[in-house]
Amino acid sequence: MEKEETAKMTVTGATNNIPVTETWMRKHRLLYDGATRHPFILSIRQGSVDFSSFKRWLVIGQDYIFVRSFVPFVASVLVKSCKEPNNESDMEVLLGGMASLADEINWFKKEASKYHVSLTSVVPQNANVTYCRFLESLTGQEIEYPVAMTAFWAIESVYQQSFAHCLEEGGRVPQELQETCERWGNEGFGAYCNSLRDIVDRSLQKASAEVISKAEVCFLSVVEHEVEFWNMSTGDA
Numbered sequence: 084m085e086k087e088e089t090a091k092m093t094v095t096g097a098t099n100n101i102p103v104t105e106t107w108m109r110k111h112r113l114l115y116d117g118a119t120r121h122p123f124i125l126s127i128r129q130g131s132v133d134f135s136s137f138k139r140w141l142v143i144g145q146d147y148i149f150v151r152s153f154v155p156f157v158a159s160v161l162v163k164s165c166k167e168p169n170n171e172s173d174m175e176v177l178l179g180g181m182a183s184l185a186d187e188i189n190w191f192k193k194e195a196s197k198y199h200v201s202l203t204s205v206v207p208q209n210a211n212v213t214y215c216r217f218l219e220s221l222t223g224q225e226i227e228y229p230v231a232m233t234a235f236w237a238i239e240s241v242y243q244q245s246f247a248h249c250l251e252e253g254g255r256v257p258q259e260l261q262e263t264c265e266r267w268g269n270e271g272f273g274a275y276c277n278s279l280r281d282i283v284d285r286s287l288q289k290a291s292a293e294v295i296s297k298a299e300v301c302f303l304s305v306v307e308h309e310v311e312f313w314n315m316s317t318g319d320a
C-alpha cells in the first residue's frame with residue numbers, strides 16, 4: 084500500500100468499502116443528532132412549538148438572511164466544480180441546488196408577507212452572523228473542492244434530516260409549519276442530499292490526508308453552527 088494511502092486510512096478510519104461520510108456519521112453521531120434532534124426541532128415534531136411572532140421571525144427572517152449568504156457560497160462551490168475533472172454530473176447537481184434556492188427565496192417572501200415579517204428590517208442575530216461569516220470564509224479559492232463540498236452537503240443534510248424527522252410517523256406538526264417541514268423534509272430533497280454526499284465521497288477518494296482531515300473539521304463546524312442556529316430559538320444565543 085502507498086504511504087499516502089495508509090496515512091489516509093489513519094486519519095479517516097475509512098476502509099475500502101465504507102465511504103468517508105459514513106465513517107464521520109458513525110464517529111460523530113451524538114453531535115449530529117444534537118443538530119437534527121435539537122429541542123426546537125423536537126418541539127415542531129411534537130406540536131408543542133408556539134409559533135408566535137418570535138419563532139416566525141427565526142424560521143422566516145433569520146433563515147432568509149442565512150439563505151442570502153448561502154447563495155454566494157453555493158456559487159463558489161459551483162465555480163470549483165467546473166475545474167474538476169469529470170464534472171458534468173457535479174455541475175448539474177449544484178445547478179439544481181441553485182435553482183431550488185431561487186425558489187426558496189420566493190417562498191420566504193411569501194411566508195414573510197403572510198405573517199407580516201419585514202425581511203428588510205430583520206437584524207441578524209449573533210449566531211447567524213457567525214454562521215454567515217463561516218460560509219464566507221469557505222468561498223475563497225484556497226479552499227479545496229472536497230472541503231467546500233463537505234460543508235455544502237452537511238448544511239443541506241442536517242436541515243433535510245431535521246425536517247424529515249418532524250414528518251415521520253407519530254409527529255404532530257402544527258398546520259402552520261407543515262409546509263416548512265415539507266419544503267426541506269421531502270424525499271426529493273433527501274435524494275438531492277444523497278447526491279451531494281456521493282460527490283463528497285468521490286472527491287475525497289482522491290484527496291490527500293490533509294484535505295480529508297480539513298473536510299472532517301469543516302463537517303463538525305457546520306453541525307455546531309446548525310446547533311447554534313437553533314439555539315437562537317431560546318432567545319439567549
Ligand SMILES: Cc1ncc(CNC=O)c(N)n1
Nearest residue numbers: 146149150187238239242312
Ligand atoms: C440554517 C440553515 N441551514 C440549512 C438550510 C438549508 N439550506 C438551504 O436552504 C437552511 N435553510 N438554513
